[in-house]
Amino acid sequence: MKKTTHAAEQQRPDVKAARQRWRKAQPALDSARLVFIDETGLNTKMARRYGRCPRSRRCLARIPHGHWQSSTFIAALRAEKITAPFLIEGAVNAEVFTAYLEKVLCPELRPGDIVILDNLSTHKVAGGSALITACGASVRYLPPHSPDLNPIEMAFAKLKAHLRHAGARTLGDLQNAVVSALASFQPQHCQGFFRHAQYASI
Template structure:
């Protein structure tokens, strides 16, 4: 494993940052609502929130140095069939010859046809996350749909 990790890091010197395409997903569910809200003094904070059956929405996107590209929205979690359709219908058309697609080791990324679809148009695929130890990179660009984190109490409020 150490040799593979060192090979990956050494090969990065040869990669052109403009040709890198990072692929990732994030999801949100309807039960991701804020538990607290702000209202004028003496008034209740009343906001409608979904109840009952929770729904999951998954956003899959590719990130280049120029920004987010090839964005897709799915109802439910990512699975192999959906991910393969995303790659063939959304990602491959925006790739250019010489691009390197980097994705993690999610099971859906390893289904038959995903790597082949990318390589069939002359692209390189890298799955480095098995080689990398440490935390995940910041996903702020993909996290916008998840909403704001809870805010602390205002200092001027009593």
């Protein structure tokens, strides 16, 4: 039986109390206003985890061993779509995240939106909240160690499954694969991610 794992820190009294408060408030949140932000790492050595081969033969796949390129994908998840996608070579720092908020996310926000992020220090960059509130939106932070409360994590899992199948070996091919993967997301997928994380359906 496959195990389902959670951060052990969720059992800390302070984290447990914060999670309980968040869960209690979830039914009152208007899903049509929620905008979940996060990032995930991608690279040019992604490959399918399973394959087919003749019985008694080992299933082999070739992936880069010593030379590959890494990138970071940032996006926002609404209840009906993925929006504000952004792919950058390497990791995200405060400067990059600020640029993402200003140039990519904020033009997509609507007055009354609630932007929800985790507690990553980069997400609390100085001036970040001001950029969001200037659009008429508000900001909330998830409880610590609670990726299960962010439905975009399931969207990223679907994205990565597509990318493993694509097997891109250059950043250009990876970018094209991301575009193709995003086109496969339908409103019912996004609504399912919200329901799985126990946010009210729309």
